[in-house]
Amino acid sequence: MTETEQYNFAYLDEQTKRMIRRTLLKALAIPGYQVPFASREMPMPYGWGTGGVQVTAAVLTPADSLKVIDQGADDTTNAVSIRKFFEKTAGVATTTRTGEASVIQTRHRIPEAPLGEGQILVYQVPIPEPLRFLEPRETETRKMHALEEYGLMHVKLYEDIARHGEIATAYAYPVRVEGRYVMDPSPIPKFDNPKMEMAAIQLFGAGREQRIYALPPYSRVVSLDFEDHPFEATKADHPCALCGAEGSYLDEVIVDDAGGRMFVCSDTDFCAGRRAAGHVGKEGGA
Amino acid sequence: MSVQDPSQGCCKAAPLLAVRGVSKTYGGRVGCADVSFDLYPGEVMGIVGESGSGKSTLLNCLAGQMAPDAGEVIFDTRGAGPVDTLRMSEPERRMLARTDWAFVHQNPRDGLRMGVSAGGNVGERLMAVGARHYGDIRAQALDWLDRVEIAADRIDDRPSAFSGGMQQRLQIARNLVTGPRLVFMDEPTGGLDVSVQARLLDLMRGLVRGMGLSAIVVTHDLAVVRLLADRLMVMKGGRVVESGLTDQVLDDPQHGYTQLLVSSVLQV
Numbered sequence: 019m020t021e022t023e024q025y026n027f028a029y030l031d032e033q034t035k036r037m038i039r040r041t042l043l044k045a046l047a048i049p050g051y052q053v054p055f056a057s058r059e060m061p062m063p064y065g066w067g068t069g070g071v072q073v074t075a076a077v078l079t080p081a082d083s084l085k086v087i088d089q090g091a092d093d094t095t096n097a098v099s100i101r102k103f104f105e106k107t108a109g110v111a112t113t114t115r116t117g118e119a120s121v122i123q124t125r126h127r128i129p130e131a132p133l134g135e136g137q138i139l140v141y142q143v144p145i146p147e148p149l150r151f152l153e154p155r156e157t158e159t160r161k162m163h164a165l166e167e168y169g170l171m172h173v174k175l176y177e178d179i180a181r182h183g184e185i186a187t188a189y190a191y192p193v194r195v196e197g198r199y200v201m202d203p204s205p206i207p208k209f210d211n212p213k214m215e216m217a218a219i220q221l222f223g224a225g226r227e228q229r230i231y232a233l234p235p236y237s238r239v240v241s242l243d244f245e246d247h248p249f250e251a252t253k254a255d256h257p258c259a260l261c262g263a264e265g266s267y268l269d270e271v272i273v274d275d276a277g278g279r280m281f282v283c284s285d286t287d288f289c290a291g292r293r294a295a296g297h298v299g300k301e302g303g304a
Numbered sequence: 305m306s307v308q309d310p311s312q313g314c315c316k317a318a319p320l321l322a323v324r325g326v327s328k329t330y331g332g333r334v335g336c337a338d339v340s341f342d343l344y345p346g347e348v349m350g351i352v353g354e355s356g357s358g359k360s361t362l363l364n365c366l367a368g369q370m371a372p373d374a375g376e377v378i379f380d381t382r383g384a385g386p387v388d389t390l391r392m393s394e395p396e397r398r399m400l401a402r403t404d405w406a407f408v409h410q411n412p413r414d415g416l417r418m419g420v421s422a423g424g425n426v427g428e429r430l431m432a433v434g435a436r437h438y439g440d441i442r443a444q445a446l447d448w449l450d451r452v453e454i455a456a457d458r459i460d461d462r463p464s465a466f467s468g469g470m471q472q473r474l475q476i477a478r479n480l481v482t483g484p485r486l487v488f489m490d491e492p493t494g495g496l497d498v499s500v501q502a503r504l505l506d507l508m509r510g511l512v513r514g515m516g517l518s519a520i521v522v523t524h525d526l527a528v529v530r531l532l533a534d535r536l537m538v539m540k541g542g543r544v545v546e547s548g549l550t551d552q553v554l555d556d557p558q559h560g561y562t563q564l565l566v567s568s569v570l571q572v
Binding site for chain 1: 429
């Protein structure tokens, strides 16, 4: 018996997957609404993507090709361990190429390459409730969602402008979905917010908080703002040092203890693809 | 439907708030029993009584924060005319509570967001009803801070950095910014020292008269109602034992309990 056969396909038992799929259908039917689900204990700590892993396990089929990214990178701890987890428990093909993956589990980024119909993007969500730090009572926030009382969300943005002169929220930037629910897009940089209107299905899983929400393809997703302080998708004002890309989201990497630093694409697959196609940044020669 | 009580003999046609037979019991204990009155536009009603007499229960029932067991609270809404607020849907009642109504708590910590700056506190109600222009919200917040005598340079400070009197004035500004027509006040001057109380009362009297607000003020402090209220209700054991014009009730109390209350005021 091989290792894969010792597990049910994709680790979770069929009844659990069924329960999660029902939750996913409900979440897709009400875009942006947080649907409670009976989150399971997973063989990894909370905060490592237990919600995303359960969603991925529920949507995977043996024919799928899985890509896992952590802050855009395919080779960081979280991404590697989750990819290995599904290689072992589901035996599905894995890839690092965005275009070839049918299911992409992500932590805190949306890939640079546009996703197409037929692809599924699964987010790992630490805190699904956008109003959490403004109104700590869950009973009250549920009521506020139900009655569309979202003025408080703007109080947070007001505070940002009053204190910093601009909307300083740079990640987990609140969005309004289809003119109805205000949603926390998980801690993706606000640079990625405009990309959320996409052709792929987006599923959000929060394991510890036991909530799943979703965006069907081509949902209208509007980032909240003020008329005189409009939303801006910001990034570091540099080209990528390796591939020279001007329009991709960048990580700042400190390279020595003398203040040296470089800016590189946070999406490693995007960067590698560009370098393979012959694009070279100013430090990408070697 | 027009509710009118001829016994009040008021000149105005329809009351802003008509309360009919409001009762609330806590198990076997009576919170308030069979309270009825009319409040006319621009009028300030004082409710006095000792601790446990049912004043706050009554106020919470009227303001929709507690569901009474029986009775009607009919509010003359801007759009639909007189409506029983107890039978409204919750979204409507909550909308009313952040537009036409205001509630000033005894403890400003209950009415303010302590983690949000003064400007954000004042602006919250504006944003809750759809204001989305930062500059306008900020300008209105500044205007209101000025009206309640808070210096403009404190706009970005949190209420936790304010004195008790300033917190209470900020709470009033936050409530009045949307131009409500009816203000519920629960012991608005409780816990403040007398000089701050006097200043706050003076400010509130100016605002209430200037904006033509109607208000229901619950207090155990007879000096507060003497200054603010046009009419007075005296409560004891959940029932209204005496009501009438403020000066009339305080200068010539008829009911034994009112006489006791008036004679209990300490003279300096």
